[in-house]
Amino acid sequence: MTRNRILLAVLLAALALGPLVLAEFHITLLNYIGLYAMVALGLVLLTGVGGLTSFGQAAFVGLGAYASAYLTTAHGASPWLGLLAGLALTAAVALLLGAITLRMGGHYLPLGTIAWGISLYFLFGNVEFLGGHTGISGIPALTLFGQELKSGRDFYYLIWFVLLVLVLATRNLLDSREGRAIRALKGGALMAEAMGVNTPRSKIVAFTVAALYACLSGWLYAHLQRFVNPTPFSLNMGIEYLFMAVVGGVAHVWGALLGAGIITVLKQWLQDWLPGLFGQSGNFEMIVFGLLMIFILHRAREGLWPLLLRLFPGSVAHRPPPAAAEPLPRRTLPPAGTPLLEVREASKRFGGLLANDRMNLTVKAGEILALIGPNGAGKSTMFNGISGVDPVTSGSVSFLGERVETLPAREIARRGMSRTFQHVRLLPAMSVLENVAIGAHLRGARNFVHAALHSERGEEARLLHEAAGQLVRCDLAEHLYDPAGSLPLGKQRIVEIARALAADPCLLLLDEPAAGLRYLEKQALADLLRRLRDEGMGILLVEHDMDFVMGLADRVVVMEFGKKLAEGLPDEIQRNPLVLEAYLGGVE
Amino acid sequence: MDLQIALLLGQDGITNGAIYALLALALVLVFAVTRVIFIPQGEFVAFGALTLASLQAGKLPGTLWLLLGLGAAVALVEVASALRDRHTRRIPAILLLNCVLPLILAGLLFVLSPANLPLALQVVLSLVLVVPLGPMIYRLAFQPIAEASVLVLLIVAVAVHVTLVGLGLLFSFTFGETLLQGQTILVVASSAVLIVALYFFFERTIHGKALRATAMNRTGARLMGISASMAGKQCFTLAALIGAFSGVLIAPITTxxxxxxxxxxxxxxxxxIVGGLASYPVAAAGAMLVGLLESYASFWASAFKEVIVFTLIIPVLLWRSLKTHHVDEEE
Structure with a gap:
């Protein structure tokens, strides 16, 4: 048992024994911290992990509270029915808002949630059957195991049990295939999409889960207070929730608890103290919170939890590679010589610039085709057009006999094409192993509910085993658990290849894989690519190192100014006068 | 509703819409140049209106204390950075700009008894009090993290907003009647003039072009000798000016x-947002639409006025989302 686990056990014991010794006032405070932490936990998933944000979480809390308050008082329904109705309503609203705003730039979601938070607040306050600004009173208490939860003390265990379950579920979710997809949203959406991740779906999942956490908190709140009015669900409270997450540590599950605790206690204290200081009443604590936020975002953007962690460093035990698991099923590769990729008359226009001009090329199974050309010839643009990352303007791209030029990148990836990027796109803070496992995203199927319950461990073990296998194959076995960003650039390129291989592709697109490699590493890479070719994979390669290309490629296509300049066997290309002129300049 | 009411509501809507249009322009400007979604823009409106009202009521406006406080804070930060860079020669200018000038302004307010000044001078005094807050806020809150992601900048903007609202309450601004006449025409005309002026500023002047260059590519602009922090301060000044001026215009119409x-x-x-935070004319048109919608909504369903206006954003966002279809890469 490590020291941190002991600390956690002490904390849990303190939580369990707290009500036996604490005064009513402290119980109430802890209840509120628990309720707020649930909402902040959703924001950790959304903001800290997913890179999206919402100021409208308080409105979701309100939906949960009002749904149950209305159904139980007006229709005498059971609070449990109220909970279900609240969750359904919240999910519907979150899905709608998410579907509308999440496809656009990151800042439309927060703006949308500000507007939605204000709308809902005014709606609560003006709708008659919800009691207007006076609210709804006489909400029945919850009954659990035949026991009516009437006091804050009774509620305490329920709130903290729910919170700890949510913490556990969130941790489980993040440590899974779906979780990796959500973690990739922040700074790796384009890469994730090329690996087959449906990024809009991942965003909506994160947003909806966060909304549901808030709704649950609202339901508990309504039955704890037995009274609701619009005030606690205003935009200001929505802003406060975000402050809690940011102060605590927005990328850390426990940061939500820390932040909720700090802000709640601080608010209590400031509300007692500031009005006396200023000689008038008002929400002056917001001045302090605002300044605190600015300071934290300037000086410790990760929040306070990582600073706390530094005081309690965990033991850096050597972790063994993932346990052996049943290998994932593999795609049957087409027989050697079958045309995999056929690009016909493909052009790509950026405004006035024609980056690809009626390009044609074919890649067959079991061959390495090298695409070479001077800088700016349009090779990477061609790659983006083929892989759907940035589709071609006109012309056709056929993969395995199917037209794919209008499909999104993730659909092309699903059909068996995988790629690397010229500018390395890894998630630097994530381990090498997990980065590679993103490549195998499409080879798993269990969804986020299974992930939260960790009932997908069998599949997860197979995915990680596959990722580790590809890393071993690429000579990176000693780096499995290193953060990807800590590797030298050349090795990061190889991690990209391992990630592409984890997708089990039949066509591999490699954009300058040998750049930054030393001589021996280049040889090892060439051997690996030859083995893959001999297994029947088709490889399209962009590379500047001519020794590497000419010794490896079966055929070569030369590009210049977006057009195909020449095509042929390596020997022919090396003697082609047009190619020599393009590379070395003409003889005047 | 008869025609007369419809016309009155239309007039109301256009007046408010013109104000919203001005604010929309300021928001687009600030976002384009600094990537800050400037939530506190509205505070400048309130500060402008309340400062003018205080001056007319013969009271010392609370914004003066804000100006002195923020000025001192900026001076502190700037002097510290000047000492660190061993640019001690910059210190007198820093102190003059951020401490001495606000103090002179304070002295003037004590001596002049602004309640008796002509209206035009009161307006100018209000603007002089409120507008410097813009670049000061930029210097303190945004310049140190100018390279952060849109998301972080947005959260800071919200933090600045709650701080300013709290301070606004602390300095207990009061509201009094201001005495501008012919409001609608004045508001619409000033908006139109400002919009045209902004257009010429961005299209025809080297400063405007520099701001646009910074908006498109910060690093590139810096390599061309354009200071990104100078551009940030300039556009915050402009935003504060637009905000405070809107406040002065709107004060007699709205409480x-x-x-x-x-x-x-x-x-x-x-x-x-109708203009996608990018297009000035579309943003102005969208703001006019908001004003009209608000005005007619207040007639038919006054309790749900805000709900209707803010729900408008949903179809707008839907329309914008149908127009964009690419995977964006967050910074």
């Missing part, structure tokens, strides 16, 4: 409290 600015600013936002 302004210390926290009224937020909702007014957000309505400008709805307009700006």
């Amino acid at each position: 302004i409290y210390y926290d009224s600015g937020f909702l007014i600013g957000l309505k400008g936002f709805v307009g700006a």
Whole structure:
């Protein structure tokens, strides 16, 4: 048992024994911290992990509270029915808002949630059957195991049990295939999409889960207070929730608890103290919170939890590679010589610039085709057009006999094409192993509910085993658990290849894989690519190192100014006068 | 509703819409140049209106204390950075700009008894009090993290907003009647003039072009000798000017409290979002639409006025989302 686990056990014991010794006032405070932490936990998933944000979480809390308050008082329904109705309503609203705003730039979601938070607040306050600004009173208490939860003390265990379950579920979710997809949203959406991740779906999942956490908190709140009015669900409270997450540590599950605790206690204290200081009443604590936020975002953007962690460093035990698991099923590769990729008359226009001009090329199974050309010839643009990352303007791209030029990148990836990027796109803070496992995203199927319950461990073990296998194959076995960003650039390129291989592709697109490699590493890479070719994979390669290309490629296509300049066997290309002129300049 | 009411409502809507249009322009400007979604824009409206009202009521405006406080804070930060860089020669200018000038202004306010000044001078005094807050806020809150992601900048903007609202309450701004006449024409005309002026500023002057260059590519602009922090300060000054001026214009039409600015600013936002936070004319048109919608909504369903206005953002966002289809890469 490590020291941190002991600390956690002490904390849990303190939580369990707290009500036996604490005064009513402290119980109430802890209840509120628990309720707020649930909402902040959703924001950790959304903001800290997913890179999206919402100021409208308080409105979701309100939906949960009002749904149950209305159904139980007006229709005498059971609070449990109220909970279900609240969750359904919240999910519907979150899905709608998410579907509308999440496809656009990151800042439309927060703006949308500000507007939605204000709308809902005014709606609560003006709708008659919800009691207007006076609210709804006489909400029945919850009954659990035949026991009516009437006091804050009774509620305490329920709130903290729910919170700890949510913490556990969130941790489980993040440590899974779906979780990796959500973690990739922040700074790796384009890469994730090329690996087959449906990024809009991942965003909506994160947003909806966060909304549901808030709704649950609202339901508990309504039955704890037995009274609701619009005030606690205003935009200001929505802003406060975000402050809690940011102060605590927005990328850390426990940061939500820390932040909720700090802000709640601080608010209590400031509300007692500031009005006396200023000689008038008002929400002056917001001045302090605002300044605190600015300071934290300037000086410790990760929040306070990582600073706390530094005081309690965990033991850096050597972790063994993932346990052996049943290998994932593999795609049957087409027989050697079958045309995999056929690009016909493909052009790509950026405004006035024609980056690809009626390009044609074919890649067959079991061959390495090298695409070479001077800088700016349009090779990477061609790659983006083929892989759907940035589709071609006109012309056709056929993969395995199917037209794919209008499909999104993730659909092309699903059909068996995988790629690397010229500018390395890894998630630097994530381990090498997990980065590679993103490549195998499409080879798993269990969804986020299974992930939260960790009932997908069998599949997860197979995915990680596959990722580790590809890393071993690429000579990176000693780096499995290193953060990807800590590797030298050349090795990061190889991690990209391992990630592409984890997708089990039949066509591999490699954009300058040998750049930054030393001589021996280049040889090892060439051997690996030859083995893959001999297994029947088709490889399209962009590379500047001519020794590497000419010794490896079966055929070569030369590009210049977006057009195909020449095509042929390596020997022919090396003697082609047009190619020599393009590379070395003409003889005047 | 008869024609007369419809016309009155239309006039009301156009007046408010013109104000929202101005704010929308400021928001687009600030976002384009600094990537800050400037939530506190509305606070400048409230500060402008309340400062003018205080001056007319013969009271010392609370914004003066804000100006002195922020000036001192900026001076502290700037002097510290000057000492660190061993640029001690810059210190007198820093102190003059951030401490001495606000103090002179304070002295003037004590001596002049502004309640007796002509209206035009009162307006100028209000602007002089409020506008410097813009670049000061940029210097303190945004310049140190100018390279951060849009998301972080947005959260800081919200933090600045709640701080300013709290301070607004603390300095207990009061509201009094101001005495501008012919409001609608004045508002619409000033908006039109400002919009045209902004157009010429961005299209025809080297400063405007520099700001646009910074908006498109910060690093590139810096390599061309354009200071990104100077550009940031300039556009925050412009935004504060637009905000405070809107406040002066709107004061007689609407009751302004210390926290009224937020909702007014957000309505400008709805307009700006119609323009995708990028297009000035579309943003202005969107803001006019918001004003008209608000005005007619207040007639038919006054309790749900805000709900209707802010729900408008949903179809707008839907329309914008159908127009974009690419995977964006967050910074």
